[in-house]
Amino acid sequence: MTTALRRFPHWPRALILAAMGVAMAAIFALDTLTDYAVAAAVFHTAIILVAVRWFSPRVVIGLTALCIVLTLASFALTPAGAYRTGLINMVISILAIAITAYLGLKMVAAQNAAHEARTQLMRITQTTSLGQLTASIAHEVNQPLAAIVTSGNACQRWLAQEPPNLAKAGQALERILGDAQRASDVIARIRSMARGEAPSRQSFDLNDAVREMARLSDAELDRRGVALDLQLAPALQPAWADRVHIQQVLANLLLNAMDAMQGTPAAQRRITVTTQALGQQLVLTVADAGEGLSPLARTHLFDAFWTTKPDGMGLGLNICRHMAEANGGRIWATDREDMRGGTVFHITIACAPATGDRSSTGLRHG
Template identity: 40%
Template sequence: MPVLAGLTALVIFLVDLAGSLGVAVAVLYVVVILISASFADRRALILIAAGCAGLTVLAYLLAHGPSLGQQALLRCLISLSAIAIVTWLAVRHRISTQILRNSERRYRNIFQSTGASIWEEDLSDVRRAMDALVQQGITDVRAHMDASPEFLRHCVSLVRIVDVNEAAMKLVGARDQPHFMSSLQNIFIAETEPSFREFLLAYYEGKSSFSYETMIRTIDGERRSILMAATFPVTDGAHENVLVSIFDITDRIRAEQALEQARAELAHVGRVITLGELTASIAHEVNQPLAAIVTNGEASLRWLERPVPDLAEARECLVELIGEGRRAGDVVNRLRKLATKAAPEHTLVEVRTLIAEAVELVNRQLLEQQIRLTQDLGAHPAVVLADRVQLQQVIINLMINGAQAMATTSVRELTIRLRQDPAEGVIVTVQDTGVGVSEDAMDRLFSAFFSTKASGMGMGLSISRSIIHAHDGRIWVTSAPGAGAAFHFALPLASQAQDPAP
């Protein structure tokens, strides 16, 4: 290219020097500048243009000498103007091209070096397939895709992977891009289909972004949990390629599962400890119906052993005996659930019923400590989606804490309130008239192993906070030293109206 530009400039100079054509031959120097624009940088391009302008002036002086021919001078000025204009345009183009190349190089570096897996996908064919459905009279593409798995799989096959980065190949265990492309059918599994359906529908419906957790399988057969995320380009009819970022969240999911298991085990330990503290109340709750069973059984025998057996009285005693037996069974069943180590199971729970069951277990301890219990539970059902056992554990923990806080006070009143709030859902408050919580202890009250009691383990409130947070709720305390403390927790109301779990 440099040689061609030089030879072209030499030929133009010799023809212009002859001066026999009577035209502005030097205008052709713009060809030299355009050739040079393909290999010269901005500075070199300006120097070449300056050289062409110098050759134009030199040819004019050599051909016409000191005499100033008006037409020859006009041709010279026209040539110089053309050289200047084309040089300016070429320099501008060179700058724009360099900026574009730097931008592409920067994009490529980011694309390849980022830790996230990035897939560049062409969805044009998918758009055309969905448009064809609308032309056939199908207005609800989502419903059609749900009802026709074959169409979904057809759309997935129309997605063209344009490019992937190093992280994407590493995620699936591919050696290179050809290996990656040839393994796509093995990467996508049944669990991947729902995410692809939502991804394609989000694109077609004109949404600005998309994210979804799903599963893929590596080339070696390992299942990986991923988060798909994409921001769709805002275009006017031109369906550009879409960059899909894929993050490997397998380790995070495993850590969350391990944390959930540890939380469940910790909650179980807390329940066992709580049951130990409620031994007296539990014994009373079980002994009461057992004593009634014995009394009714003895009475039934007396009615039957009379010279004329009184079957009606005996029957009435037996009915009461069965009722007390069921009551004892209910108590034992609730205790078994509290003591059992099981995975959390979220069902629809009526909070007022749950509070009543918790009160039954703690009531004996409150009576022994001469604590007056007040309940303000409202008139309307309060249904939440929660694990019944864990939520009951929180209520029992707060009641026991309130009772223990009043061990040294003369006025002993424990109040349980339940109200519903449009913003926060169900709010349960357990308030005591104990010594209250100091400002120093307030910030650490829900921390593990922190206790305001000398013999306390400091686990009850920490476990309660973990349980409430796991239910998308919050727990807090309000207190004035010497005037008691009020523990509150809030849970969202159940989103669907169903009968609460028994």
């Protein structure tokens, strides 16, 4: 009966209730006319299961009570059989009806609770995703915007000199334009990540990308009194990744390295960026001369919204991990091997495939 009802969910509930009434009457008649040894009343459990599927708990409880009353009446009206056997069967039938109703109502309550929990989870997830997206954009765009302000101030100083240093001012303006474009690219890439789009991979020179980011970071490095040492391996194979993603990862790591060396003596503030080939991968590393990572920091290093900085958002390294993994690489941190203290971040990047292999591997071209 249940299968038939599911096939025809458009049936009016009144018709379903009428059919259940007919079935209950048939069960009552069968239970009354047969011997005490036949526990036909147990078939009322099927009525309860149908009621649980189609009606409210109040109706289910009412039907359960009616089924129990009919079972008692049937026992009293049964004309033949062993009375003791009939009594036992009646008790078993009533217990089966009551337990079926109880479990059925519990199941419906659990389903409703699960549905409500899923609904709440979806709302929380949507809110969290929106919050993370907003925070990510704010965090990532803050870097080029801060660089624009720094370059703008430098440009004003160069122009205020007597005579104005137009060459230096022009360089500052170039940095402003570059950072403005980088902010636009960052927003576009984060929006793409939020929509679940694959990175726009392309073949590019990793060393050139590192040098470009180093030039864009010059003003901030100078402001903080940090030296930048580039140790770039010559004749590297082209990288195959989203260039903006890799540069943004590098920008985050450079900023983290500067923050890590705030308590380091000025003469020792140095960031070392290296590139090297490792099989069919390229490895980019960023090493600082700070205090290093505590055991707690290692545990939560790439967790969203976890930070040791008083004014930090805890998103930089989390975004770095997502960008690295989205491009088929990975990121991890180690202690420096020269025993000077500090942390080294390593990022792997795929080498560009041969021209004839790019279409067959299904990778997107930027």
